[in-house]
Amino acid sequence: MSTKTNFKRIALVAVAALGMGVLSSVPSQAAVSAVTITAVNGTSTIQTGTTGGTSDTRTAATVDVVALVGAGDSVTVSAVAKSIPTGATRVALLGIVETNTASGYARTDIDDTTKMGTSLTLAGASYATDSETIASAVYTMAGGAAGYIGTKFFLQLESGTGTTIAGTYTYTVTVQSISYLAATATYAVSTQTTDVSIVVAALAAASKVASAVNSRVYINDTAATEEDESLSSVATASNTAVGYLYVYLKNASAGGAARESVTVTTNIGQVGDGASNRGRSVVLKYNNDSGESYPIYADGTTGVATFTISTPSVAFGTKTMSFYAVAAKTMTATVATPLLKVGTNSDAVRVTAVDASGIAWSGAAYIYASSAADALIAGSVTPSLCTWDADDARHECTISGVSAGTAKFKIIDAATVALATATSNEVSVVVNANAASTVKLSFDKASYAPNERARIYVTPLDSAGKEIASSTWANLFAAGGISVNGAVTYPAGQPVDSLTAVSVTTAGNASSTTGAKAGSLVYTVFMPAAGGSVTISATGGTSLPLAGQVAVTATATVTDSGAAALAAVTALATTVASLKTLITTLTNLVLKIQKKVKA
Structure with a gap:
């Protein structure tokens, strides 16, 4: 809004008018009375450093002034800042929302102190009007005859320039009643004040309250590292950090930087801020948009340290690390x-x-x-x-x-x-660096249930039939690789044609998770649903000498579920028959004993 309008700047019109004698000299029987001031606080969402936001008559504070006047009386309204947040420079504007003055005028002072010839508005009408900064605005209301006059004023923060900081902006509104005294042809001035505020709430993006969703804590041996690491250190007391708790505080709005103190407790070791604040239970300062790294120190105690980290708004839970003695007690090699x-x-x-x-x-x-x-x-x-x-x-x-x-x-x-x-x-x-002479195929078991997982091993052997160190053979198999005569299936992620590869790289280490064996390559398959034999076969390739370029096979059995059930039933029947025979024999024996006892 423009601050250069038809509402011109000048100081208190009543004082000027009294000095120049330009106010109405219509006789009055009573002073200005029944003055009521109704103030309603305002809000604003406009803040420096952000886009959008509102600061206009919709969010302005309002002051409704009503007075009973006689002819020649008038009322002036002005405002001054009482308290504003530190660092805020955005000015406030005072303007008219509406007036219920039936006649006379409601106006700002003008440079030549001449009254406006017409009213600003019709009685009761609402309209948008320009405004003046509170440093310049002094509004005058007057009635054309005895009666009630009134105007609702708005007070808002200027939206164009200056710095707005979240907080409460309080202004004192001064209402001066200027009563014409006909008996002495002078004016009596009385003053009333009231405070009104505009509250600028802190934007979510500017909130310093930490969010449990967006905030993080990590333990690592390197400062400012967003990754947890398994830490251990010798327990000998030292001023050298053996690890770090990296705390990263963000608010709930798109991860804006938060600011809260960080409390850390531990049962073993110490945590600090890198300076004098160090201990097993400390409250640490957090003042870094990119996170704070708090050093961990050994204090001579062995064991597993449990660090509990929290802020006033977030409970992070715990992190752990181990502090061990200088010397080992037992060492187990594999x-x-x-x-x-x-x-x-x-x-x-x-x-x-x-x-x-x-x-x-x-x-x-x-x-x-x-x-x-x-x-x-x-x-x-x-x-x-x-x-x-x-x-x-x-x-x-x-x-x-x-x-x-x-x-x-x-x-x-x-x-x-x-x-x-x-x-x-x-x-x-x-140590076996011998060349591969042959290749062996094998299963991890001799028999399987239908659809059971099976592992197929490819193992290069030297001329003595011994397994050799891990290596890669470009053509361990002839074209076509390994063929399977059964309807095996493959796990997710393993190509159905993986067995046809001719190049082989064997593992150096064994793994209970993958089934890998040192010196072998492992394939995983699932056996057929039907019972029978599954045979894999291949021919040695050019990575082997001619003597090794021969056919190799391996066979495993899939148990037929129907045959197994029949065998189980047959075995049960045999057992039952045996039990029946045994019972008959025992019964006959008991009868013979009874006869002998009677005899």
């Missing part, structure tokens, strides 16, 4: 890759370790060959550092194969055997 190649073999041996409290121990673990003779086959007598796998809570050890044979290894919790406090069981691995 072979992950039993068949090694010459060269590097990662994840060949695995070890799980615990401390005296049974807490997973993730300190530095080392693997070494049990003897110099073993080191000639693989590895070294000098301990080699293993890698900690946090996801699987184990150490994974790499072994370098040197030559064909079997080698034994142990794992310790120190860089030298002399310093070790815990030593694992001894494990053996085989």
Whole structure:
């Protein structure tokens, strides 16, 4: 709205009029009386930094002024700011909504202090009118004769310029009654005030209240990482962070940044803000749109730490990490890759370790060959550092194969055997880098129920018939790969023609989940619904020597459900007949005994 209109700016008309003698000199029998001021607070949805929003007569505060006047009397209305939110600069406007003044005028002061010649509105009519800033607006009401006059004014925040901040904008409206005193031809002025407010509610997008839906917390070994990680650390007290709780607070509106204090409690270890605020139960400041990372510290206590994180609006639940003793108590080694190649073999041996409290121990673990003779086959007598796998809570050890044979290894919790406090069981691995001479097909079972899952294994063998290290053979089979004489089906995600592949890559490690076996390739199928034999067959390909390029087969049986039922019934009948014979024999025996007793 324009603030330069026919409503011109000037200070209090009554004062000016008194000084210049331009107010009506019509005699009056009474002063201005029965003045009522009815104020209604307003609202506004317009805020700086947002689009849309409303600040007009629909959301304005209103002030309805009614007075009983005589000829020559008038009433002026103005407003000043009483209190506004800190930082707000948007000005307020004062204007007329409607008037019920039947005659006379309702107007703003004009520069030459001359009265308007006509009324602004007809009695009772509503209309849109321009307005003035409260710094300039002084409205005057007067009646053409004795009677009631009244006008409803609106007070709103200017919508074009300035800064609007959520909060309450309070203004004091001043109503001056200017009564003409005929006896002395002077004017008496009395003043009444009332407060009216415009409340600008905080926008949802600007809310600082955290939302449980949009807010997150993570535990990780790296600050500001939006991913949970399985953490463990030596329990020795230290000022170096061993992990972080990354808290990310967002409000309910499209994930806008929130601001709430963060409370963290833990039974073991400490949490802090990276400065002096650190402990097992702390309230931490949150003041970062991108999230805060709170460091975790060891305090000398072993065990599993449970961190409970919350804000005044969100309960995140718990995160955990382990604090283990300096030394391991027990170490249990297993072979992950039993068949090694010459060269590097990662994840060949695995070890799980615990401390005296049974807490997973993730300190530095080392693997070494049990003897110099073993080191000639693989590895070294000098301990080699293993890698900690946090996801699987184990150490994974790499072994370098040197030559064909079997080698034994142990794992310790120190860089030298002399310093070790815990030593694992001894494990053996085989280095076999021989070329593939033949290929073997096999099932994981000899017989299956109808539609039962079956696993088919493809295993390359060396000239001695031994399994060899994991590798890839481009043409282990001749064209057509493996054929099946039964109506097998395939699991989701496995192509129906997968068995026809001629290239084969064998697994290095076994898996109880997938059925993988070290040194073999596994296919999964489902057996036919009908009973009978299922035979798979293939011919060795050009990756094998000529002697190995021969047909190979494997057969498994699917039990016929009907035949099995008949066999069960037959077996039951046989059992019943045997029981009948036994009962007859026992009865005869009892009768003979009774006869002897009577005799």
